[in-house]
Amino acid sequence: MDKNQIVKSNQVIEASYQLSAVEQRIVLAAICRIPKSQEITDDVLYPVSVHELQLLGVHEKTAYRDLKEGINRLYDRSINLTIENKSIKMRWVQEIQFLDSQGTIGIRFSKPILPFISNLSREFTKYALSDIAGINSGYGIRIYELLVQYKSIGKRELSVESMRKMLELGTKYPLFADFKKRVIDTAVEQINEYSPLEVKYEQKKTGRKVTHICFSFKEKARKISQLNPDSSTDKFYKLTDSQINMFGNQLCQLPELSHLAVGNQSYEALASKIKEMLRDPVQQKQFIPHLKNLGFKP
Structure with missing residues (x-):
């Protein structure tokens, strides 16, 4: 094994x-x-x-x-x-x-x-173990495991209540919109980016309330870059020191990146961490959509 x-x-x-x-x-x-x-x-x-x-x-x-x-x-x-x-x-x-x-x-x-x-x-x-390399959301790793359990089926329906319990959210993200944005969407985005799975999901309502998340997933098709190690479709942007400093200070303020903070880590410490990650070809990828929203033009 x-x-x-x-x-x-x-x-x-x-x-x-x-x-x-x-x-x-x-x-x-x-x-x-x-x-x-x-x-x-x-x-x-x-x-x-x-x-x-x-x-x-x-x-x-x-x-x-x-x-x-x-x-x-x-x-x-x-x-x-x-x-x-x-x-x-x-x-x-x-x-x-x-x-x-x-x-x-x-x-x-x-x-x-x-x-x-x-x-x-x-x-x-x-x-x-390599399946979760690059996933830096704790929720992302947990949800990936929940989906891998049903890998042979390719579908899994989970109630919002059971997911909140499994993730021990308690009173965190009481509004479904926040739960969706900061837990589900963050997890699915990172799973799709870094893991072998390609995931989609739909919301299921009971009355007017969203009560279940219906995931569907499959193995990703092999990329050309995987077949030919000399080719690559992943682009790394070499940012200037001033760009890293500016965007690092902005990114640390985004709620959707709060999962990167360790414990009660200050914004200054988180900004410093993100600035280092922006210099790394692998870890920079997760920030590209956010950078573009902040005005970065490749």
Whole structure:
């Protein structure tokens, strides 16, 4: 089995929890380290390196900082599972270690969660770690997993209520228009941009209220650039320092990019992060539509 393959119990895919994109990348990179054909114990420390996060789209200048901050937050995170009509709350991690000299952290998963992140469970979902590289929305990664569960069918209908519960939105985005814009649209845009899936969705109403989201999706056709590595249809815009400074300060104020902020990160810190991302050929792509809206002319 591919060492970069993610295997998760469907109960975990549909569980209630909220992790940032970086926290999810750390969890997924560690899951890849779990032997898929061996008995799982909670005695093993699974390493995650800065390099692995960089491969998943984290900028090299912030990768180790993001790794350390992400694992510290992850240590306090929990997940709520429903098993045989019982609601069970458990922690993701019971121990973390820092190997600063190696640019690596170590994760010891909590014992209760191990059966749900291995293929020893009867029902599980598989996908490649590279599928979510570039998706920097925590909601995007979660929704991608929910769709991959139904990959053989190509359709999935989810109630707005169940999605809010799974994403642990609580009182966040109470208006459907905000939920659609900042959760659904952001997720679908990034899934279409970076993952192997091409996704569309429709809204389903009960009376006058939108109550369900009906997703339809399929594997993307292979691009010419994938068939011929020497050709490329992706364009990177080399912005001047003044352009990066100006647009970085504007982009950090956009509500639809608020998911890039870490914790209570200030606008100044977020602007600095976005400016670095604008210099990166891979990460710059997500900002192009916003740049054009702000007046950028390629």
